[in-house]
Amino acid sequence: MQILVVAEHDGAVLRQATLSALSFAQSVAQSTEGTVHLLVLGHQLASVVAEAQKFAPVLAADSPELKSPLADRYAHVIARVVNERNFGLLVAASTSQAKDIIGRTGGLLGGVMASDVIAHSIEGSELLLDRPIHAGAAVATVSLVGSPKVVTIRTSSYPPVEPLDASCNADNLPIDSSSLPQMITLESVESKASTRPDVTEARVVVSGGRALKNSDDYERIVGGLADALHGATGSSRALVDSGITPNELQVGQTGKIVAPELYIALGISGAVQHLAGMKNSQTIVAINNDLDAPIFEVADYGLVADIYEAVPELITKLRESQAN
Amino acid sequence: MKILVPTKRVVDTDQKIRVSEDGSRLEIDSLPFVINPFDAIALEEAIRIREQSSTEVEVVAVGIGCSEYEEQLRSAIALGADRAVKIACEETLDPWNVSVVLKAYVEQEQPDIVLMGKQAVDDDSNQAGQFLAAQLGWPQATFASQIEILDQSLRVHREADAGIEVVSVAMPAVITTDLRLNEPRYASLPSIMRARKKQIDEVELDTLGVTIEPRIRTLKVRTEQSTRTCNRVDNVGQLLERLRSEAKVL
Numbered sequence: 001m002q003i004l005v006v007a008e009h010d011g012a013v014l015r016q017a018t019l020s021a022l023s024f025a026q027s028v029a030q031s032t033e034g035t036v037h038l039l040v041l042g043h044q045l046a047s048v049v050a051e052a053q054k055f056a057p058v059l060a061a062d063s064p065e066l067k068s069p070l071a072d073r074y075a076h077v078i079a080r081v082v083n084e085r086n087f088g089l090l091v092a093a094s095t096s097q098a099k100d101i102i103g104r105t106g107g108l109l110g111g112v113m114a115s116d117v118i119a120h121s122i123e124g125s126e127l128l129l130d131r132p133i134h135a136g137a138a139v140a141t142v143s144l145v146g147s148p149k150v151v152t153i154r155t156s157s158y159p160p161v162e163p164l165d166a167s168c169n170a171d172n173l174p175i176d177s178s179s180l181p182q183m184i185t186l187e188s189v190e191s192k193a194s195t196r197p198d199v200t201e202a203r204v205v206v207s208g209g210r211a212l213k214n215s216d217d218y219e220r221i222v223g224g225l226a227d228a229l230h231g232a233t234g235s236s237r238a239l240v241d242s243g244i245t246p247n248e249l250q251v252g253q254t255g256k257i258v259a260p261e262l263y264i265a266l267g268i269s270g271a272v273q274h275l276a277g278m279k280n281s282q283t284i285v286a287i288n289n290d291l292d293a294p295i296f297e298v299a300d301y302g303l304v305a306d307i308y309e310a311v312p313e314l315i316t317k318l319r320e321s322q323a324n
Numbered sequence: 325m326k327i328l329v330p331t332k333r334v335v336d337t338d339q340k341i342r343v344s345e346d347g348s349r350l351e352i353d354s355l356p357f358v359i360n361p362f363d364a365i366a367l368e369e370a371i372r373i374r375e376q377s378s379t380e381v382e383v384v385a386v387g388i389g390c391s392e393y394e395e396q397l398r399s400a401i402a403l404g405a406d407r408a409v410k411i412a413c414e415e416t417l418d419p420w421n422v423s424v425v426l427k428a429y430v431e432q433e434q435p436d437i438v439l440m441g442k443q444a445v446d447d448d449s450n451q452a453g454q455f456l457a458a459q460l461g462w463p464q465a466t467f468a469s470q471i472e473i474l475d476q477s478l479r480v481h482r483e484a485d486a487g488i489e490v491v492s493v494a495m496p497a498v499i500t501t502d503l504r505l506n507e508p509r510y511a512s513l514p515s516i517m518r519a520r521k522k523q524i525d526e527v528e529l530d531t532l533g534v535t536i537e538p539r540i541r542t543l544k545v546r547t548e549q550s551t552r553t554c555n556r557v558d559n560v561g562q563l564l565e566r567l568r569s570e571a572k573v574l
Contacts, residue, residue: 104464
């Protein structure tokens with residue numbers, strides 16, 4: 001199967017999510033004696049393309065109109081590349097950006113699409129895909145009928161690949177600006193700069209829930225513990241709804257899906273919708289003053305305590321041992 | 325202005341999901357069903373747009389399904405939809421076929437905005453809205469947390485990976501809703517009683533001239549239970565000790 005992976009980048013380097021998408025693509029390519037190409041879209045792509053070449057042969061769509069990832073023009077270009085070059089499988093990591101863009105691309109390519117794939121196998125010539133449904137309460141094994149197939153994968157289920165031994169080649173695709181749809185205008189982006197790692201990429205994630213009363217407490221308790229562990233911060237839906245945390249920190253069924261080595265849930269009750277976003281973490285710790293909180297059912301370690309007392313103590317002890 | 329709100333009938337999210345003995349399907353027939361929460365948010369937003377508009381706005385709720393769907397469509401009327409339409413269909417459609425049916429219906433109904441949930445909480449695909457926009461050749465603004473109606477366009481705040489993106493699109497457009505767009509109201513008892521007498525328009529699938537071609541074949545389903553046993557610790561010191569020596573994560 002000839003496979004095209006759509007890369008995500010920040011203008012300088014590939015996002016780790018793309019390296020997870022490559023993991024899925026390389027596995028399918030191996031089992032089907034196929035090839036993998038990386039499609040990079042954007043503007044002034046020299047450094048991103050150079051990095052991408054370390055992972056796969058690259059197709060570069062470089063144009064001023066592609067500077068921002070807007071669904072109308074990105075989907076148009078991606079679909080054209082898939083059709084013109086006869087790719088049988090289009091792959092991307094299931095980020096918000098991909099849901100927007102690859103979703104529309106799937107619609108242009110006939111809707112043979114499965115999203116949030118967590119496992120796959122090849123049986124005979126059939127590609128079988130596992131995907132979670134009902135907020136992860138169940139998993140469906142599906143097969144896509146038709147071609148080209150479009151798949152997005154959960155980064156929490158596919159570890160990032162290593163670079164290859166040698167760089168591959170890169171092709172610049174001619175982009176006719178006048179043919180690009182321009183139906184969506186980007187007015188602004190509001191994003192909080194953070195020195196902390198991305199919640200989907202960090203080894204340790206510390207998440208806070210309803211028990212936290214305001215942003216200062218969140219920073220002190222959740223942020224403080226995350227910093228002591230060099231980790232990322234996450235949030236339950238409740239805190240985002242009340243404006244205490246920004247939306248991009250929400251872990252859950254309709255937010256970010258994470259599976260770090262260590263997930264610490266502070267003052268989070270453990271609603272099904274939150275568990276959907278973190279229950280596959282390697283080690284789960286829960287601190288909650290409610291003995292019966294459902295979070296304890298998915299935790300490896302549970303401490304019934306008030307996070308306002310337990311977490312400062314935890315931070316102090318961690319800092320002490322780091323100083324020694 | 326006409327706003328079309330496609331809705332899906334889904335199992336209430338807090339229900340315990342069971343799988344059939346042979347693993348071929350979910351056993352959900354006897355569980356309570358609701359309007360997909362994200363579609364309820366879409367309906368609420370459409371009604372608010374009508375309430376705040378100085379010009380005429382019509383809100384039409386549409387659902388694709390069989391006779392049981394009428395209950396949810398009546399709820400849509402009770403909440404404030406001007407009209408509710410059922411597109412009669414016995415089988416459950418995958419996102420592609422939902423978008424094929426909706427596209428044909430949109431071409432009949434000619435709304436200015438299609439306002440729908442970003443994902444259905446049973447399937448969690450997050451595809452149908454985007455598929456529909458692509459097929460119609462309309463702009464899309466997904467994961468909306470705020471919508472402003474401007475003169476000839478819409479300004480939409482979108483929940484993105486790194487924060488909030490603000491975009492503008494001309495109408496007609498497809499908008500999908502995210503959690504924080506609004507908090508849906510409850511229907512009052514008088515509205516519920518009135519809705520009982522209202523007509524639900526019915527559209528036969530073959531009048532739309534579409535062909536249903538399934539894109540997804542489900543081979544089996546399974547439930548995922550937690551296999552972890554929670555080790556309760558008494559204090560912070562114990563927790564740190566076990567994370568270091570046992571779990572080896574610190």
